[in-house]
Amino acid sequence: MTSILKTTLGSLTLPNPFILASGPPTASGEMIRRAFQAGWGGAVIKTIHPDGMEIQDLSPRFAAWTGTKGELLGFENVELLSKKTVSYWEKEIRSLKQDFPDNLLIASIMGDTDFTTWQDLAVRAGDAGCDAIELNVSCPHGMPEAGVGAAIGQNPDMVRDLTKMVSAVTGVPVFVKLTPNITDISKAALAAEEGGADGISAINTVQCILGVDIQTFAPLPSTGGNGTAGGYSGPAIKPIGLKMVADISRTVSLPIMGIGGISRWQDAAQYILLGASAVQICTAVMWNGYGIIRTMNKGMENYLVQNGFDSPDEIRGAVLGRMQPHHVISRTIRVEPVVSKSEVCLQCGRCVTACRDGGYDALIMTPKGLVVERARCDGCGLCLLVCSSKALTSVIRSG
Template sequence: MPAPDLSLETTVGPLRFKNPFLLASGPPTASGKQIRHAFRLGWAGAVTKTIVPDTMEIVDVSPRFAVWKDENSRLLGFENIELLSKKDESYWTREIAAIKKEYPGRVLIASIMASPDPKEWQELAGTVQDAGADAIELNVSCPHGMPERGIGAAIGQHPDLVGEITRAVKPFATVPLIVKLTPNVTDIMPVAHAAVDAGADIIAAINTVQCLMGIDLDTLEPRPSVAGASTYGGYSGPAIKPIGLRIISQIAREIPVPLMGIGGISRWQDAADYIAVGASAVQICTAVMWEGAGIIHEMNTGLSGYLAQKNFPGVGALKGLALPHIGTHTALSRDTISYATLEFPERCTSCGSCVVACRDGGYHALSIGDRHVVIDKKLCNGCSLCSFVCHKGVIVMRPGS
């Protein structure tokens, strides 16, 4: 059980949250009703679905989602080609003001996007902050639909354009300015530097990864199929967490800027991973779409219990602790090798999966004998493939000489 006096409060720059969990901009924040529901359940903050000027037409297609599931229908990856908020500015100004009146202790962030004209960004920023938004998030990272109009990731992939929009909005922002980055770049660091140098108070990363989910092999139409055709979409869900962790850790190691982690967070452990590599809070979208906003209860309980178990006084004590262990490939030790070890031979069913893997993708170090796997340590090179292929946890990697 979590310690009763353990607080999950965290700060991200000048923003203070009762816990590190926010709803990310997307379908779960498409309306004030949904945001209120999340706040009642215990979410510390929410980022509105991206608000656009009334002059920008937003019309969605149908269907607009595709998924990748395992054999037990658990979500692995999620693709969407949904656009931005279809609600007008007046709706959002009313809702932002009303939500802040009802939930003054929660953080409400307005996500905005406009045309390439910086003046539109400035005007929209003024509109949402005057309505009462606690912060502004610049969406320069959407990978589908909007880049065709010269915005979204069409801006976020170019450091100079990110800097231009950020620099244009900053003098008009009386609340913290967040820039949400796209992972669809070769090197995130020039983009992150450009945002911070131009005045970003906080960096949020990542937006979705551009993808093509798959092909219906009966019709040969890509998914999701919209009247027989499709387009490249935004990929989210558990499968992108390693990309998000890589980008947050890269920024945290080099730039002293507050960070919000996004991407593949569906359990409290995922959030803890992001915090350990430098994030102060996390934003969650796909897991809420898949399992509902009620996941916040397990998120809070699980993280509290973990921090108590580790004797950490709060979220801040975990922040960045993994960063000193991340470095270059060249700096990694070649002095020790971990070998495959038959840790639990009683579990072995002689299925041969590890033997095949080692034969065709490893070093021919495994064989089957006397009803369980046999490991030849003279041939074992310590790659660890067999330990992951084994479904029963029979093989464990152990340091050896």
């Protein structure tokens, strides 16, 4: 691996910006070991909890929304926390750090409503040698019913108090993993910063009900016909994650691990351009395995070299200045469709229908092909999006 992928995350460094998020791919030391061997830069351990906290998972606990070719669009889970004891993880952290000193190993933790239980977990994981702690104040299912997980993350005062208490007892950097199930995530990020956090991880899953079987009336996923709302992840949540990471970047000056729907190196680059220092990935690995890291590392490396950058650090936040209030964006630029490749136009009429029923009725299909009535076109761009043959492109009219 070339050093061009070396990434800085606050006071920490890692060989590349790709980190396994806390979840099934980090459920055991053996799995994390295989992931590091495959080329992952770091891993966040499946959330560790006090041994006395009863964790019993549902079966099944996943549901998927797939496209016509079987590709994953969105994923729901109602899974709880790690099935291993605290002492198991202490041993694994020691062993993993001994064998992979350059990889970032982060311990995700969740105590109960008595915050001293979080302190105890943080001290034990820190003493075992993990590089950072991640406070899971964002799990949206099951745990909030017990007053923890997202029940804490949705309350900035609790986020501040918990972060302060944990930071007071551990010498390792503390990251706070925030929930998107909140009106304004930047308030929670600010509370974490005020509490002394060293960084932010965002986002955890988005609350959802993936679907309902309309014949059996069972919600998805269902256990014996009943279900519970879960957490949404995978490609569908990337736009939500990007927006929240941009909001956090502009609010606090802490390093951010961007999370949500990343399955390609290009997704990761987008998070970094909007202010993340590194990224975490869970669902794409559950669907495709650890091996996706090879194309991710290669793709990111090529992108940086081709554009003359020496590290992912150099592109961090480069797009933030272009994200502006709505009223500031130019009104003089208008896009207009043109049939640039009439030979590939299928004459399917989709653009005409979309423009007639969802736009400005500016397109006409004639025996000679598509005609754009410029006087009616309002420049919304819908026709360009519905054209599957890419026969339409846009020209920009200014002034």
